Amino acid sequence: MSSQFANLQEYIGSLPANVIQNIYGHPASCLAIFRDLPVLARTIIMRFICLPNSETTGQPQPISQGVVSSWINPSHQNTYKIISRMLVKLGIWNEIGTDWQLDATFRNNLTGAIFGGTTYWLDETDSTAGPSERNVKKLDELNAYSSTRWDCVLQYLVNPDRGQITRDTIDVFVHAKLLRRNEDTSSSSTDPYTITGAGFQFLLMNRRSQVWFFIINSLETRQQRGEDISEHLIFLFQLSFATFGKDYSCEKFSSVKENFLQHLRELGLTWQKTRKIKRYFPTKLAIELASGLSTNGFVDQQYGTDEIQSGFLIVETNYRVYAYTNNDLYLKITALFCKMLYRFPNMSVGLITRQSIRRALSKEISADLILNFLKSHAHPQMRKRLLENKPLIPTTISDQIRLWEMEQDRIVDQEGMLYNQFNTVNDFELIEKYAKDLNVLLWSNAQKRCIIVSKAGHEEVRRFWKMQRPKSSNES
Structure with a gap:
C-alpha cells in the first residue's frame, strides 16, 4: 500500500517544509501533533516553551545541545537521539550551530492552545442561540450515520458499483492501489474495477486506521491537483477538538474547503442535512481521527475492537464456513474467497472450494490474507480450540488453501x-x-x-x- 506511515509524526515529517509551517500556523494543529509525540519529546518541549524569549532577537531562546542532553538519563540517550531527529524532521526544532531552538510559530500557537488566549477553533456562530429543530441531531443517530456511510464506502471496495460513491472516492481507491481497473470490460456485466490484495488487507484494519489511511491518500490526490492540503489538515485537526453532538457553521468556508467538507460527509466524518443548510455535525470518526495513526498504524495486522468486527466465523474440516452475522459488508468479504450456499436472517453458509480460492488469488488476495481474516473474525466457539492446544483454523483447511496457492507457482513465465x-x-x-x-x-x-x-x-x-x-x- 502507498502512504505506509507508522504514525502521525512520519506523515507530517514527509510533507514539504512550507506545508508544515502552514500547519503550525493554527493552535489546533500544534496541540494535536504535540499530544501525539512520545512522552520524552513532550517533556523536553514543555521545558522549552516555559523559557523566556531571547532579549536580543525576540525569538525562542536557543539552548545548547549538551545542556539538553544533560536533562536525559544516560540509559535513555539513544531514545533522545531518535527523538531529536524526529523533532528536526517535523520542523519543531531548528539546529543552530550546537544549539537547539524551538520553532517560533509552533511555540506561540502551542502556548496559546495549552494556556488559553486563542479564539475558537471552529465557527460556533449562532450555536448558543438555540439551534432550530432541523439542526438538532441525536448522538445515536450520528453514530449510526457515520457507521452506515463508512460501510457504504467499504462495500464499494468489495463489490464495485458506480452508483454508490462519488468519482473522488473512486480516484482515491485507485491512487491507493486498493482497486485496479479491469482489463476486460467487453461484457456489460463486468465491473470496471476489482479489489486488489492491498484492498483486502485494508479491509482487515480497524476502522480508525482505515479512515486515516483513506484520508491521507485523499490528501495526496488533492495535492496532485494543486490544492493546499495544509488547509484541509488544519480543518481535520480542528474537528478532533470538536464537541460530539454540537453543530458548527460552514458559512465562511471557501469553495475548496466546502468541497472537502462534502467529501468528509460522504465518508461519514460529518453530517449535514443539506448543502443549503450551512451547519454541520462532526461525528466520532472525525473527532477521534487525530489519534488514529499512533495507536495501530496503517498496515500492521492489528484489527482493533470495533463492534462490527467481533468474531462471527466458524470453519469446519469439511470446508464449510458458517458466518453468524447479518452485516452485508462482511458477508461480501467472505464471498470473495467462499462459494456462498445459503443465507438465513442471522447466519450464512459458504463453502471453500478450489475455484473460489483461485478466484481470490487472481485478485491478489493471498492465502495468508485469507487465513488472517478467518483468524481475526473467528467465533468464540472456534477460539476454544486454542485452550486445547489446537490451531485456530483446522490444519486441513489452512494447508489446503496454501496448496491451492502453490498451484499458481507451478508454471513460471519467462521470455x-x-x-x-x-x-x-x-x-x-x-x-x-x-x-x-x-x-x-x-x-x-x-x-x-x-x-x-x-x-x-x-x-x-x-x-x-x-x-x-x-x-x-x-x-x-
Whole structure:
C-alpha cells in the first residue's frame, strides 16, 4: 500500500517544509501533533516553551545541545537521539550551530492552545442561540450515520458499483492501489474495477486506521491537483477538538474547503442535512481521527475492537464456513474467497472450494490474507480450540488453501527467443553448447532441432551464430 506511515509524526515529517509551517500556523494543529509525540519529546518541549524569549532577537531562546542532553538519563540517550531527529524532521526544532531552538510559530500557537488566549477553533456562530429543530441531531443517530456511510464506502471496495460513491472516492481507491481497473470490460456485466490484495488487507484494519489511511491518500490526490492540503489538515485537526453532538457553521468556508467538507460527509466524518443548510455535525470518526495513526498504524495486522468486527466465523474440516452475522459488508468479504450456499436472517453458509480460492488469488488476495481474516473474525466457539492446544483454523483447511496457492507457482513465465531450421546436426549442437556455456539455454529438442534461449542472451547467441554460419556452410 502507498502512504505506509507508522504514525502521525512520519506523515507530517514527509510533507514539504512550507506545508508544515502552514500547519503550525493554527493552535489546533500544534496541540494535536504535540499530544501525539512520545512522552520524552513532550517533556523536553514543555521545558522549552516555559523559557523566556531571547532579549536580543525576540525569538525562542536557543539552548545548547549538551545542556539538553544533560536533562536525559544516560540509559535513555539513544531514545533522545531518535527523538531529536524526529523533532528536526517535523520542523519543531531548528539546529543552530550546537544549539537547539524551538520553532517560533509552533511555540506561540502551542502556548496559546495549552494556556488559553486563542479564539475558537471552529465557527460556533449562532450555536448558543438555540439551534432550530432541523439542526438538532441525536448522538445515536450520528453514530449510526457515520457507521452506515463508512460501510457504504467499504462495500464499494468489495463489490464495485458506480452508483454508490462519488468519482473522488473512486480516484482515491485507485491512487491507493486498493482497486485496479479491469482489463476486460467487453461484457456489460463486468465491473470496471476489482479489489486488489492491498484492498483486502485494508479491509482487515480497524476502522480508525482505515479512515486515516483513506484520508491521507485523499490528501495526496488533492495535492496532485494543486490544492493546499495544509488547509484541509488544519480543518481535520480542528474537528478532533470538536464537541460530539454540537453543530458548527460552514458559512465562511471557501469553495475548496466546502468541497472537502462534502467529501468528509460522504465518508461519514460529518453530517449535514443539506448543502443549503450551512451547519454541520462532526461525528466520532472525525473527532477521534487525530489519534488514529499512533495507536495501530496503517498496515500492521492489528484489527482493533470495533463492534462490527467481533468474531462471527466458524470453519469446519469439511470446508464449510458458517458466518453468524447479518452485516452485508462482511458477508461480501467472505464471498470473495467462499462459494456462498445459503443465507438465513442471522447466519450464512459458504463453502471453500478450489475455484473460489483461485478466484481470490487472481485478485491478489493471498492465502495468508485469507487465513488472517478467518483468524481475526473467528467465533468464540472456534477460539476454544486454542485452550486445547489446537490451531485456530483446522490444519486441513489452512494447508489446503496454501496448496491451492502453490498451484499458481507451478508454471513460471519467462521470455525467450526460438532458434530453429538448422541445416545440420552439427549446427544445432554448436549453438546448443554455446548457449549452455553462457547459461542462457532455456529449452532444446535435438529431434526437432529447436533451441530457446533467454531474451538476455539472445544478442550474444545471434552474434556467435552469424560468425559460425559461413564456416558451417563451407564444411558442408
